[in-house]
Amino acid sequence: MTILTSQMSLLLLLLLSVTTFHKIMSSNEHRLVQCNEKDQEALLNFKKGINDSIGQLSTWLTEKDCCAWEGVHCDNITGRVTELHISQLQGEMNLSILELEFLTYLDLSENEFDVINISATQHNFTHTSNLFYLDLFSPFGTLQMENLDWLSPLSSLKYLNLSGIDLHKETNWFRAVNTLSSLLELHLSHCNLNNLMFNPSIEYLNLSSLVTLDLSENNFTSQSPNSFFNLTKDLTYLDLHWSNIHGEIPSSLLNLKKLRFLDLSSNQLQGSIPDGIGQLPNIQHLDLSVNQLKGSIPSTAGNLSSLHYLDIGLNNFSGEISEKTFSKLSNLNYIDLTGSNFIVFQFDLDWVPPFQLHDLKLRNTNPGPNFPSWIYTQKSLQLLDLSSSGISLVVTKKFSILIERIPLLFLSNNSMTGDISNLTLKCETLYLDHNNFTGGLPNIPPNAIQVDLSYNSFSGSIPHSWKDLKDLYHINLWSNKLSGEALVHLSYWTKLQILNLGENEFSGTIPINMSPYLEVIILRANQFEGNIPQQIFNLSNLFHLDLANNKLSGSIQNSVYNLTQMVDHSITDFITFSSVELFTKGQEYYMSIIHKCRKTIDLSANNLSGEVPLELFQLVQLQTLNLSHNSLIGTIPNTIGGMKYLESLDLSNNKLFGLFKFILQQFSWKNPNRNSTSKF
Template sequence: MTILTSQMSLLLLLLLSLTTFHRSVSSNDQKLVQCNEKDEETLLIFKKGINDSYGKISTWSTEIDCCAWEGVHCDNITGRVTELDLGNHGLTGEINLSILQLEFLSYLDLSQNWFDVISIPATQHNITHPSNLIYLDLSTDSIYASPLKPFLHMNNLDWLSPLSSLKYLNLSFIDLHKVTNWLQAVNTLPSLLELQLYNCNLNNFIINPSIQYSNLSSLLTLDLAVNNLTSQLPNWFFNLTKDLTYLDLRWNNIHGEIPSSLLNLQNLRYLDLSFNKLQGSLPDGISQLPNIQHLDLNSNMLSGSISSIVGNLSSLHYLHIGYNNFSGEISENTFSKLSYLDSLDLSSSNFVFQFDLDWVPPFQLSYLSLSNTNQGPNFPSWIYTQKSPQLLDLSSSGISLVDKNMFSSLIERISHYLDLSNNSLTVDISNLTLKGYTLYLSNNSFTGGLPNISPNARVVDFSYNSFSGSIPHSWNNMKELININLWSNKLSGEVLLPFSDLKQLHILNLGKNKLSGTIPINMSQKLQVVILRDNLFEGTIPPQLFNLPDLFHLDLAQNKLLGSIPDCAYNLTQMVASNNVNSFYADVTYELFTKGQDYMYNINPRRRTIDLSANNLSGNVPLELFHLVQVQTLNLSQNNFIGTISKMIGGMNNMESLDLSNNKFCGEIPQSMSLLTFLEYLNLSCNNFDGKIPIGTQLQSFNASSYIGNPKLCGAPLNNCTIKEENPKNATPSPENEDDDSIRESVFLGMGVGFAAGFWGICGSLFLIRKWRHACYRFVDGVGDKLYVTLMVKLNSFHRN
């Protein structure tokens, strides 16, 4: 036995040695193989058009073998380039498709870069060698495409025809709106298995009836989402290939009914027709698609009953049919066969839900949306049985009654997204810890203290409730928080959140509570919205608030703030520049008092606002405030401001609402205010303004209520100004009167000089030039003769009559 064991050990050692030797030889062989010179030349031509700001392809040098260049892979034996992988390398400049002339290239990935242009060499259409290219990805991504960085454009796809071996093609985010024959071009690729044309601005299904599209029979995946396909779904479209497993046509403008030819796709597993304009009922045969796992018909105009159709799709994992006009009854029978269901969306539908109270579904959902459906008043008991939900949306569902223990346990299990807004829930959840990243509980009647929140929370909207007490200390750990909205609750005490640690915070709304103390000094530099309105904050306004570059909405109204507006270097870039900031709005709405009344607005950086009204602020208004030329709403009313209004206010030409009422401003209203052509609301009442209201279309369009309470102010729309006559001997002309008199004298003098020049210009010419003088005499004589003859004829005719 020992001898046998020794022999086996020796044999294993020998095999290991041989393997090591083979690898060593292979490695040495690889080192000996050099890059093909022709391939190297092609790569260097391709590199010439590329701007490599990150130095990712700095290895592309003739001093290094091209098989060792970044992203380049060669065949170990021949040294020919077989793969080029430069995806997500931060490259800009030109994609030169001469790179396709690499004879043995099978894989080319240039996706998710910042290229500006695609160059198609004329020789590309004349490639004589058979193409080995199997994989081609030139796509970019939405984070790279913007108005400042437009999509790549391509005017034709004829260069595809030599690529007969291509199996994967991705041209997503390349503008192809000028390519009217895109389907014919793709038909030249007989081996194609996957076609990705997401967001390519395609606008038609144009097809040439004389062309046979049999070359597309191998196609398995087709993505035409987010284009501008405005026609109906033609029947022939579903005859292109019978092996299709993945079809995405969402976010187009496709209208009409779903054709019955869809049923030809018996292998279909993924179908997305959402966000189109489809009408009519579902074809009955959809229930006969045996392999369908993902069905998304969301946001169309489809109608009819779906219970019997959907109920037979036993392979379904994903069913989103909300935001349609479907009707009929939904019961446990609808879902009795859907044991694999994981994601369900029936939002904004007219279904009648008929579930037994003790029904236990055959599935466990990770995603459930029943928003804007009639579920109440009782919370649907079957939802309590879901053990690991990641998303739950029951907003606007008429729910008011819950089983407190089961409800508390359920919402603590939600790991990502919880939306219970716009119901009538009155539960005390102060002892709970909510784990979701996004939490919408607004517009309910939740009582007690605020619940604990996961450190990973990003959006917290608890507005319009009855939460009381202070903000919990546990909230100090929410380092990922982007939006916090506690508007209109009963919260009190000082705000002790370390805002300087919340470096991702964009939106801070603590308005309409009873919070006290001073405004926190250190704030996140990413703040865009700060609303502390209608609280008990006191002390001065921190200068740091005016050094937030992305801030476009500041509302500190109705507090007990003292002192003056900070006199500092304002760094409110968004209130000076017209560019929009990248923001996380998360469908946030807020109340804004503007144009003399309350409005509900969606968070929008195009609406820039400063509201410091109803405090105890005093002193002069800093000149820096009038440099914020993009501000549309400025409200400084009900304070104790003094001094004059700077003429620079005329440069705030985007102003729509200006309220300076109930202060102690004095002096004249600046003439430059007449330049505020977008002004829709103005209130300067109850100040100490004097003089005449400047003449301008805007300022005279407001009624007298905008100016009352200024005893020394006159001019339209108030009473006309009256000037008391003084003894001319004792009257001392004011500089303004002197200016008016000098202007009047200049006008009259100019008129006199002009008349004299004109008169002597004509008469002097007649006096000095004989020909002109004789011509003038002849003209006058001729006119006199004609008048005499005409008069005599009229008189003779009169006598005869």
């Protein structure tokens, strides 16, 4: 009994000891260890050049332990700084921070530094660097660095990202990174590098461990050397897009058997795709788009069974393509063959692909007059682009089921027919312009943002459900047979930027409440009536206003105009949308991109009366002003001479009078453009 009691006491004592030890260890794990004084000094030295406008470093105070500072991490036992990651800073990036001898992780990406201080960095190392992760990515491309000599002591680096830093003065960048024998990832995107030539026996001797290489968005002036791709056999990620690479695709590229990601897009590559492309069994992402490649697509590409993403659009390929090319590509979810209009599509009508695509882009291809039947089998499509592909025939029921479930739908510039008024689409972006669709407009979801149904034969009124389109910023219904009071919905479309309802039979008045973000208003050639609301002239973003050929009456409002875009020079060069019809100098222009510098007001062919407001002639950025075919009276003020960008002025068929000859002389002197026109 005594022995048992002793054993029980010993066991309880042991349990108590273990519990006490665990509490002590747990306490140590969460106890804030005091920061090393030397490390704190280095951090404060780094802070000196910082412009911390939003208070990211507000906790960096001497009376507070530096291990508790924002973005600083210390070792729990030694108290030495091991990690630093902080963003949204401005001012000077002082790389003396690398003097932190136990630093292993440094992330200064996503900052707005305008100066890098590296002058003393490489001379102050009194220790062996432990740094394995260094990210100095500059998103704004304003930083410049003359050389990369400071990298040499950082022999432990496994990850290096200097993307966005201008390195055009560093002519031998590959020699500098060659000192980093442990490097696994190298990112030098958008660095203004211009030299890709090297001696492979010397320069890349130490980079055999590299698995990720990103040299995209540079300006290499030479051809891609064949030996470049021999730098490592273990490369899995290679991105050289938009780097001005010339010549053919090097055969040595096919030696990278572990490659999973390859992007050579937006370069000047010529020749054909090597037949050996099928020797890259692990490739998942292949982008060769926007080059000058030609020839047929090799049949061996069908062996890339791991492929998820395939983009070879905007090249000069020819020959045939059939289901055999895709028969083994069961993992595909993205295909882009845009601009392959010399490729002949030979797909069996009963073919069912082994894949389910997320995105399919066949813009400017030539699949034939029939809508490709195999696309009907794709139940996971989120984006379908078959614009400008010569399609005229669809299987009505299958086509309806397909387009009802696709969020991003682009079928512009075909000859498709049919009545889709009974459909309830899920499209956030819908482009069906330049087709032959008839009947009423379809129902579209409340989250739709872009709708272009122009150049069809839709009829009837705008569905009542369209008033719920609170995210809509672009609508184009130009040239249909639509009627009714379309603008009753306008006050609900609070984010609208582009409104084009021209060439229809809409009626009613222009509402007072409309989106403050409107940039383009085209109501031309309808039956709108009533006054032009003063609110239109308070739209600060508006640069294109076309209300011509309606039944508008009353006077043009005589008050302060806040059309900022028509007074000040626009910083933004252009916006893009599907189409706009610009009437100027007596001609019609169809434009898919309209420049904001092209500022227009056209109120012609209405029943407007009264005097022309002086404020209208203070819109000095206007290039086209048309007030013709109204009943306006009064004289034209001399201030018209200040409209120095005016190229087309039409005031004809009104009741205006005055010193027209004198004004015309002023206008001609201010506007020497030979193409300028004026009518009084």
